[in-house]
Amino acid sequence: MTLRLHDASGHGLTLRVAHYEHPDRTGPLDHHDGYDDDANWLVVDGEVVDGGRRWAFRAPCLTTSEAGALAHWLREAAAGRAPAxxxxxxxxxxxxxxxxxxxxxxxxxxxxxxxxxxxEEAPRAVALVVPSAHLRRAAxxxxEHLLAYPER
Incomplete structure (x- = not known):
């Protein structure tokens, strides 16, 4: 399972969690609040299509909670209730x-x-027009994909 956001014009984004950044870390190790931030970083494989340009990346760019927030945001966007x-x-x-x-x-x-x-060094933006039903399915x-990567 992956997150696929593609539009009719050929622009799109695909994300898949590859693994935990620190698979050997298993959880609450922080001395202050009992939470190990490093245990919850996810390495994400991404593929982007922007017109005729296509590229891929692999980066530890989401935490488990942020990955869950992304699913929630997509559901809310489909319903017209998401923050901007x-x-x-x-x-x-x-x-x-x-x-x-x-x-x-x-x-x-x-x-x-x-x-x-x-x-490239400057941030890059890719515009997409996605049907609301597609956003719900993507979420x-x-x-479902994130079930294999629970917060630790």
Whole structure:
């Protein structure tokens, strides 16, 4: 299972969790609050298509809780209730909602740092127009995929 957000014009984003960044860490080790942040970083494989340009990346860019928040945000976006922006601790990936019309959502996916195409340094944005029903299916597929990567 993967998260696939693609539109009719050929633009798109595919995400898949490859593994925990630190598979040997198993959980509550922090002396202050009993939580080990490092145990919950996920290495994500991404593929982006922006017109004729296609690139892939692999980066530890989401925590387990952020990955779950992404599924929730997609569900809310499909229902017209999501906050306008979704960002993460690592600046590799971000999402923004534009207008919603005719059962579709205008999204902008932004890429920076280790999620950029080879040789690029400036953040890059990819615009997508995705049917709301597709967002719901993508959220469900992503949630199912995340079952293999629970918070530790």
């Amino acid at each position: 922006r979704l960002g993460f601790v690592e600046p590799c990936l971000g999402l923004r909602i534009g207008r919603q019309a005719g059962g579709s959502v205008h999204l902008t996916a932004t890429f920076a740092s280790r999620a950029l195409p080879p040789g 469900e597929a992503w949630s």
